[in-house]
Structure formats: C-alpha cells, structure tokens
Amino acid sequence: MVRVTPAGGMRPTTPAVSLSDACRSDLASALAEIWQMSRASVRAELATIEQAVAAAVAGELPDDVRALAAGEAHKLAGSVGTFGFTAASERARQLERALSAGPVAPAQATRLIDAVRECHQEMFGTDDSF
Amino acid sequence: MTPQRRVLVVDDSTLMRQIVQVALRLRGWSTIAAQDGAEGIALAVKERPDAILLDVLMPGADGPETLSRLRGDPRSADIPVIFLTGLGEADEQHTKLRAMGANGVLVKPFDPGTLADVVAGALGWSE
Numbered sequence: 469m470v471r472v473t474p475a476g477g478m479r480p481t482t483p484a485v486s487l488s489d490a491c492r493s494d495l496a497s498a499l500a501e502i503w504q505m506s507r508a509s510v511r512a513e514l515a516t517i518e519q520a521v522a523a524a525v526a527g528e529l530p531d532d533v534r535a536l537a538a539g540e541a542h543k544l545a546g547s548v549g550t551f552g553f554t555a556a557s558e559r560a561r562q563l564e565r566a567l568s569a570g571p572v573a574p575a576q577a578t579r580l581i582d583a584v585r586e587c588h589q590e591m592f593g594t595d596d597s598f
Numbered sequence: 599m600t601p602q603r604r605v606l607v608v609d610d611s612t613l614m615r616q617i618v619q620v621a622l623r624l625r626g627w628s629t630i631a632a633q634d635g636a637e638g639i640a641l642a643v644k645e646r647p648d649a650i651l652l653d654v655l656m657p658g659a660d661g662p663e664t665l666s667r668l669r670g671d672p673r674s675a676d677i678p679v680i681f682l683t684g685l686g687e688a689d690e691q692h693t694k695l696r697a698m699g700a701n702g703v704l705v706k707p708f709d710p711g712t713l714a715d716v717v718a719g720a721l722g723w724s725e
Contacts, residue, residue, distance in 0.1 A: 491624050495711060498620040506613050542655055546684050547613040549707025557707055561684065 503551055510548065510591065513540040517563055518584045524577030531571075538567035548591060556590040559583040603627040603723070606645065608638035608664065609653040609682060617710055618651060618682075625714035635659030639667055642674045649721055651704070654683040654695065662698055669699055678721050680704055 520537030523529040541564035549557030562583050566572060572580070603625075607618045610633055619629040630645055632638035634656055642650060650668070654661035661681055668674040680702040681695045692703050702720035704713075717723075 492711065495621065495624050498624070499617065499710065502613070502616045502620065506616070509612065539655075539657070542684060543611040543614070546682070546706035547611050547617065550614070550617050550710060554707075564684075 499551065507592070510544065513544055514584065514587055514591075516540045517544075517560075517567075517587075520567065521563075521572075521577050521580045521584055524572040525574050525581070527574050529572060529577075534567050534572065538564055541567060544587070548587075553590050556587040559586045563587075603649070604645070604647045605629050605717070606638060606641055606647040606650045607631045608633075608635065608650060608656075608661075610634055610656040611653070614653070614682070614706070618713065621710035621713040622717070627714065635661070635664035635667075638664055639671075639674065642668055642677055643671065646673075647677060649678045649680065649701075649717065651680050651682055651717070652700075654681050654691075662695065665698055665700060680717060680720055682706055 517537045517540050520529055520533050523533060541560045545557050545560035545564055548560065560583075563580060566576065566580055603622075605622050605627055607615050607622075607629055608631070609615050609618070612633070615631045615633070619631060622629050630641055630647065632641050636659055638650065638652065639659075641647075652661045652664060656664075659667070661683075665679055665681075668677065668679065678701040679699075681700045682704050683692070683695065684706050695703050702717075704716060704720075708716070
C-alpha cells in the first residue's frame, strides 16, 4: 500500500526527477505538447465553472449546472496541478468543494469569482481575455 | 532488462489520461485507456492488463463501484488496482478505498516523472 503525496507538480518545461536526462527531456516535451493541445478544452472547462459561478451570483444556479461545474472543477484540480499549476489546482479544488456542497449563496459566489480569475491567470496569463 | 508492463488507465479526464499514459510509456510500458468504469471493466476483462490506475470520482460507475465489479469477476479479480484520487479528499475515504481491496491510493496532482516508480513500488515490481 502506498499513498503518494503530491510533489508540488511540474510545469511542462520542468525536468522530472527520476528519469534519465533523455527521458526528462522527452517527458517535458510531451507534457508541453499535451498542454498546448489541451488549452482550448481546459479553457472550456473553466468557462463552464465561470458561467455557473456567475449564475450563482445572480441567484439562478440550477442544480444540474452546479453539478456539471463541480465535475469540471474536480477534473481541473487533478490535471492542471500535474502540469505544475499549483495555485490553479488549489483554486479549482476550492471551487469543487463549494459547488458540490449544495446550493451556493450569491455572497459566497461573489468570492468564488476570484478563484476562477486566479485559475485563469495562472494558466493563461494576462494576454487572454477573462 | 525492464519487463514490458501494460497498464490500463481509467479516468474521465482526457487530459489526465494523456498525462498518465505519456509518463508510463516513457518507462517503456504500454498503456490502454478507458473514459469510464464500464469501458474500463470491459477492457480489463478483454486485455488483462498488469495493473489498473482507476479514478475515484467519475460519472456513471465510479471508482469504488468499478473496483467492486472487477473484484467480483474471476476474469479480472486478481488484477492490481491503484486508485487515483484528488488531494484534500478525506483520509477516511483513503482508508475506505484501501479496505475495498485497492493495492494503492495515488493522490492527484502528482509528479509525472515519478509516476512509474510509484506504481512499480506499490505493486512490488522490480524494474
């Protein structure tokens, strides 16, 4: 039995710690390629969450939309952290917890907007519109 | 010589499936993948992989239900399973997952560079 604690993740350009130099380079290149190919889908997942939070701010978040957004937040928390986007992973986990716990009050949703913005900021920077 | 291993990755996240498969293939292992529990069970029975990395939270049959069905089928009962679970999910849940017969619990996010080592270590594979 093993329980693995996260190693802080790694960005696509960060070498792995247990592989040969050649494999480190291969892994970094492969991860960078995967990230480039996945940016659009990650952006779409984040948009789903953003729309749910915006609906909650307006007091109009249906349960099915909330559940869908919680699922997207769950996927983001696990996957983007593995690329080294630690803050985005933590914010996604925060969003997952809030969205999966039950109805979200407008005041709480207002605070979640910051979490969505921080996710976007770390993964896509300031060049992309939010 | 490193043994050729074949690992089945079951996760509803396309991105996570890609990450895991890249990390394991660089170790020289082969991988197959499924996007949900039902597909994972079918592949496990058909392909008999050396191990299964199984996401806990998935639509439809989740990880625990999938493991239960794998263990209940003699064609897949003996295949080692390591759960993939999110950071921050309760320790009590990890205890429950272990009690269900999983061979390990791997917390996401993880370091892709050490993933194969972790899997090999959990399963007692000498590489």
